[in-house]
Amino acid sequence: MILAQANPFEGPSFSRRNRLARALWQVTWLLLFRPTPPPLHGWRCWLLRRFGAEIGQGCHIYSDVQIWAPWNLVMEPRSCLGPRVICYSMAPVQLGKRVVVSQGVHLCTGSHDYTADNFQLFAKPITIGTDAWICAESFIGPGVRIGEGTVIGARAVVMRSQPAWMVCAGNPARAIKSRSHPHGFNP
Amino acid sequence: MILAQANPFEGPSFSRRNRLARALWQVTWLLLFRPTPPPLHGWRCWLLRRFGAEIGQGCHIYSDVQIWAPWNLVMEPRSCLGPRVICYSMAPVQLGKRVVVSQGVHLCTGSHDYTADNFQLFAKPITIGTDAWICAESFIGPGVRIGEGTVIGARAVVMRSQPAWMVCAGNPARAIKSRSHPHGFNP
Amino acid sequence: MILAQANPFEGPSFSRRNRLARALWQVTWLLLFRPTPPPLHGWRCWLLRRFGAEIGQGCHIYSDVQIWAPWNLVMEPRSCLGPRVICYSMAPVQLGKRVVVSQGVHLCTGSHDYTADNFQLFAKPITIGTDAWICAESFIGPGVRIGEGTVIGARAVVMRSQPAWMVCAGNPARAIKSRSHPHGFNP
Numbered sequence: 001m002i003l004a005q006a007n008p009f010e011g012p013s014f015s016r017r018n019r020l021a022r023a024l025w026q027v028t029w030l031l032l033f034r035p036t037p038p039p040l041h042g043w044r045c046w047l048l049r050r051f052g053a054e055i056g057q058g059c060h061i062y063s064d065v066q067i068w069a070p071w072n073l074v075m076e077p078r079s080c081l082g083p084r085v086i087c088y089s090m091a092p093v094q095l096g097k098r099v100v101v102s103q104g105v106h107l108c109t110g111s112h113d114y115t116a117d118n119f120q121l122f123a124k125p126i127t128i129g130t131d132a133w134i135c136a137e138s139f140i141g142p143g144v145r146i147g148e149g150t151v152i153g154a155r156a157v158v159m160r161s162q163p164a165w166m167v168c169a170g171n172p173a174r175a176i177k178s179r180s181h182p183h184g185f186n187p
Numbered sequence: 188m189i190l191a192q193a194n195p196f197e198g199p200s201f202s203r204r205n206r207l208a209r210a211l212w213q214v215t216w217l218l219l220f221r222p223t224p225p226p227l228h229g230w231r232c233w234l235l236r237r238f239g240a241e242i243g244q245g246c247h248i249y250s251d252v253q254i255w256a257p258w259n260l261v262m263e264p265r266s267c268l269g270p271r272v273i274c275y276s277m278a279p280v281q282l283g284k285r286v287v288v289s290q291g292v293h294l295c296t297g298s299h300d301y302t303a304d305n306f307q308l309f310a311k312p313i314t315i316g317t318d319a320w321i322c323a324e325s326f327i328g329p330g331v332r333i334g335e336g337t338v339i340g341a342r343a344v345v346m347r348s349q350p351a352w353m354v355c356a357g358n359p360a361r362a363i364k365s366r367s368h369p370h371g372f373n374p
Numbered sequence: 375m376i377l378a379q380a381n382p383f384e385g386p387s388f389s390r391r392n393r394l395a396r397a398l399w400q401v402t403w404l405l406l407f408r409p410t411p412p413p414l415h416g417w418r419c420w421l422l423r424r425f426g427a428e429i430g431q432g433c434h435i436y437s438d439v440q441i442w443a444p445w446n447l448v449m450e451p452r453s454c455l456g457p458r459v460i461c462y463s464m465a466p467v468q469l470g471k472r473v474v475v476s477q478g479v480h481l482c483t484g485s486h487d488y489t490a491d492n493f494q495l496f497a498k499p500i501t502i503g504t505d506a507w508i509c510a511e512s513f514i515g516p517g518v519r520i521g522e523g524t525v526i527g528a529r530a531v532v533m534r535s536q537p538a539w540m541v542c543a544g545n546p547a548r549a550i551k552s553r554s555h556p557h558g559f560n561p
Contacts, residue, residue: 009432009452009472058196078196098196100299100306106511112474114507114525114541114553119474133301137293137326139511139529151301155326155344155358157529157545167301171344171358171529171545179301245383265383285383287493291480320488324480324513338488342513342531342545354488358531358545366488 001069002090007118018069025051025070036063048073056097072109075099076130090123096130096148104137111142129164138173151179189277194305205256212238212257223250235260243284259296262286263317277310283317283335291324298329316351325360338366375443376464381492392443399425399444410437422447430471446483449473450504464497470504470522478511485516503538512547525553 006013014022028051033044044063045055052071055061060080065087067073072089075081079099087093091109095101113120124143128134132146135154146152147164157171166175193200201209215238220231231250232242239258242248247267252274254260259276262268266286274280278296282288300307311330315321319333322341333339334351344358353362380387388396402425407418418437419429426445429435434454439461441447446463449455453469457477461467465483469475487494498517502508506520509528520526521538531545540549 008474100195104293106478108510108528111509112507119507133299133306135298136295141528154295154328154346157358159528159543169346169359171531172543287382287486320486320493322485323482341482341515341533344545356533356546 002121002123004120005118006121008112008121009119013121021051021071022069025067029067034063038063082136090121091142092125094125094127096128096132098130099128099132099134101128101134102136102138102154105134106137106139108139109142149179149181189308189310191307192305193308195299195308196306200308208238208258209256212254216254221250225250269323277308278329279312279314281312281314283315283319285317286315286319286321288315288321289323289325289341292321293324293326295326296329336366336368376495376497378494379492380495382486382495383493387495395425395445396443399441403441408437412437456510464495465516466499466501468499468501470502470506472504473502473506473508475502475508476510476512476528479508480511480513482513483516523553523555 001018003013003015012019033047036043041060044061045059048070049055053073055075056077058078059075062083064083065081065085067087068089072092073087074092074094076095076097078097079095081087081101083103085101086106088108088110093107093109107126109123109126111122113122126140126144128146129148131149134152137154138152138156141159144158145161147162149165150162151167152158152173153169156169156173158173162168162175165179165181167177167179168175188205190200190202199206220234223230228247231248232246235257236242240260242262243264245265246262249270251270252268252272254274255276259279260274261279261281263282263284265284266282268274268288270290272288273293275295275297280294280296294313296310296313298309300309313327313331315333316335318336321339324341325339325343328346331345332348334349336352337349338354339345340356343356343360345360349355349362352366352368354364354366355362375392377387377389386393407421410417415434418435419433422444423429427447429449430451432452433449436455436457438457439455439459441461442463446466447461448466448468450469450471452471453473455461455475459475460480462482462484467481467483481500483497483500485496487496500514500518502520503522505523508526511528512526512530515533518532519535521536523539524536525541526532527543530543530547532547536542536549539553539555541551541553542549
């Protein structure tokens with residue numbers, strides 16, 4: 001999707017087709033998504049599916065969530081994108097079952113290669129495991145995998161993948177303790 | 188206020204009465220609070236008092252402050268909630284005299300019990316002592332008490348209570364030096 | 375520009391002339407800057423120059439950038455202020471050639487003297503060297519100089535000046551490795 005050898009100082013990093021699709025989504029978002037009242041999660045999921053998102057049953061997506069490219073979003077059943085979440089989905093963003101992404105989280109798949117002459121834009125997928133909870137206003141960087149059941153603390157800044165069933169916090173985020181599985185199973 | 192044994196994946200965590208009161212406040216905020224020009228602090232304080240807030244003389248509250256439940260807000264005289272502050276007052280938020288809460292701060296009283304099967308929502312009060320200053324875009328978590336006169340640095344993430352007359356910074360925030368009392372009294 | 379011996383609890387910290395100029399800029403921003411479509415960078419640069427900004431050729435400034443005082447902004451050619459940047463320019467903010475300030479960065483020149491009886495407001499300039507990249511949602515504090523070519527990581531909190539051609543990250547931010555000059559020259 002990202003043009004190879006594009007220089008962001010000199011021109012767009014995306015194809016014309018990609019930019020048109022995003023413009024269409026932006027207009028749709030502004031008119032039909034953003035102004036909807038909080039409980040209409042089903043309607044917002046339906047709209048996102050029209051733009052290629054894969055969204056399971058019972059997902060919650062708040063009306064002020066910003067999604068860069070809906071066609072890169074996969075949400076398994078009962079997962080949630082909370083108020084003011086930024087889903088900067090230049091690459092795929094995948095949420096497992098019952099994943100909670102709390103208010104103000106930034107899921108950021110894009111970056112630049114600062115060692116390259118052309119400051120090449122790149123993007124890497126973000127994957128969040130079943131039952132994980134990404135707390136308020138944390139930041140998840142490009143290529144990060146969050147293990148199943150893991151809790152990322154409020155305002156944590158996660159630039160590396162994190163293991164399953166841990167609690168991680170800080171900037172940069174580190175695993176600070178283990179989280180016991182609610183049902184007594186602790187792999 | 189929070190329903191016991193509520194499961195946020197299955198239904199609301201608040202009573203019908205609470206949700207109606209908040210909807211009424213939201214409409215009031217949108218029509219009568221948000222569009223007011225910056226100097227009308229007195230009018231905004233008056234509106235908040237109609238919804239149960241306790242607000243002393245000479246308080247400043249900017250028009251883009253978001254307050255979850257005004258009836259949980261207590262502000263002593265000459266305290267201030269700056270631009271873009273989020274006051275997520277599921278539990279009481281109390282500001283002492285001349286407390287300054289700078290732009291973009293998040294006062295977050297709510298969280299979830301991630302050890303419980305039902306991911307129970309809970310909330311704990313935030314209390315900020317007289318003459319404290321909470322600098323720009325810092326985050327204050329549930330149950331935190333900030334001591335009198337303490338300065339919380341910009342973008343600090345405060346998940347534990349902090350002592351009086353200190354300067355605290357970082358993520359997670361730690362006390363990094365003491366602050367001398369402006370009037371020479373340093374308890 | 376900031377009034378000496380002003381007490382922010384008792385009255386404004388800026389002259390009447392300064393407050394009027396900012397009100398005029400705010401109205402202009404709201405009507406002629408904020409509603410413009412993304413590609414109209416040239417128009418937004420032209421508007422800012424009318425309010426005293428010095429902006430070189432080929433600069434990009436997104437429509438939701440908030441600029442406190444345009445007359446304190448200096449941007450050398452091909453530098454960029456990305457989406458949702460807050461340029462709190464109470465003191466001068468200077469960007470060198472090809473500086474990229476990514477989405478959501480806060481350039482904050484203002485603070486208060488918490489050792490003074492009157493909690494005096496003060497402001498110190500921010501200077502960012504040629505070819506530096508300030509990544510998403512980082513915070514740059516008053517008086518900070520970022521050296522040429524330096525990368526400030528996402529969500530970093532920079533309260534001290536940083537050397538040239540380094541990568542800095544964390545809260546508080548520290549230099550964590552050197553960045554090689556793209557053209558092989560590494561001073």
